[in-house]
Amino acid sequence: MDGPLEHLEQWDDFVSSRYDPAKKTEAFRDYENSTPGVREFYRLNHTLQTRDFVLQKKREYLGLNRMQMSVWEALDYLNTLVDDSDPDTDLSQIEHNLQTAEAIRRDGHPRWFVLTGLIHDLGKILCLKGEPQWAVVGDTFPTGCAYSDKVVFSNYFRDNPDYANPSYQTRLGIYDEHCGLDKVDLSWGHDEYMYHVAKPYLPEAGLYMIRYHSFYAAHREGAYEYLMSDHDKEMFQWVRAFNPYDLYSKSADRPKLSELKGYYAELVNEYFPSKLNF
Numbered sequence: 141m142d143g144p145l146e147h148l149e150q151w152d153d154f155v156s157s158r159y160d161p162a163k164k165t166e167a168f169r170d171y172e173n174s175t176p177g178v179r180e181f182y183r184l185n186h187t188l189q190t191r192d193f194v195l196q197k198k199r200e201y202l203g204l205n206r207m208q209m210s211v212w213e214a215l216d217y218l219n220t221l222v223d224d225s226d227p228d229t230d231l232s233q234i235e236h237n238l239q240t241a242e243a244i245r246r247d248g249h250p251r252w253f254v255l256t257g258l259i260h261d262l263g264k265i266l267c268l269k270g271e272p273q274w275a276v277v278g279d280t281f282p283t284g285c286a287y288s289d290k291v292v293f294s295n296y297f298r299d300n301p302d303y304a305n306p307s308y309q310t311r312l313g314i315y316d317e318h319c320g321l322d323k324v325d326l327s328w329g330h331d332e333y334m335y336h337v338a339k340p341y342l343p344e345a346g347l348y349m350i351r352y353h354s355f356y357a358a359h360r361e362g363a364y365e366y367l368m369s370d371h372d373k374e375m376f377q378w379v380r381a382f383n384p385y386d387l388y389s390k391s392a393d394r395p396k397l398s399e400l401k402g403y404y405a406e407l408v409n410e411y412f413p414s415k416l417n418f
């Protein structure tokens with residue numbers, strides 16, 4: 141896979157180390173010490189995700205007329221992302237999704253919540269459509285208004301062309317106070333894409349989890365509250381409930397799909413048709 145990340149999960153790993161509960165919260169975290177690939181990844185992401193880019197990708201992908209796949213076909217397809225030559229990537233994409241779902245199931249959450257865990261990262265198939273890493277993963281952020289310094293590596297926004305557009309650099313930019321996140325164009329990636337794929341089928345709480353799980357500036361740092369409606373704020377409790385399962389469910393014991401397939405096949409059939417539009 142094309143860099144700068146060695147593999148897509150390197151971004152996920154960086155986020156979980158940032159929010160590692162065993163780490164002491166420091167007033168200032170020195171991300172400059174993170175690996176050059178991660179830094180370069182954020183530099184590209186923050187420089188190239190302009191509002192125009194986001195709108196163009198939405199036009200390109202959200203018609204959902206590229207392919208039809210079952211959840212299982214999509215998981216298999218996503219799994220082709222795994223780079224066999226990389227010894228760190230011992231967990232496949234299927235395993236991350238399954239471990240997230242299994243951790244949610246162990247805690248006795250509703251079935252739709254477990255299912256949300258299983259599919260939350262399926263949007264990463266964007267990588268297989270030729271999208272660069274910086275347009276698939278990464279912390280998401282609103283475009284069309286001022287960047288918050290709560291977004292990691294926010295200094296890199298200085299090279300984004302939108303930074304030089306004064307109408308995009310006021311606190312509200314093109315938005316109205318508390319307009320609701322649905323009206324806000326976040327940077328493009330696997331979250332927004334998968335939200336649209338799953339939209340007809342999952343309860344709203346699950347859709348919020350999928351759509352905003354990489355919006356760390358909001359759900360972890362409390363930024364951009366002024367764009368959120370009261371309803372968003374209420375629903376963000378679900379985004380926050382989901383996040384630890386995404387970040388901390390990685391473990392050495394690999395879930396055996398063969399043993400779990402029965403349970404998950406039934407669960408998938410309960411909510412989804414046999415094929416989804418991607």
Ligand code: FE
Nearest residue numbers: 260261353354
């Ligand atoms: Fe994700």
Ligand code: FE
Nearest residue numbers: 236260261386
């Ligand atoms: Fe994930």
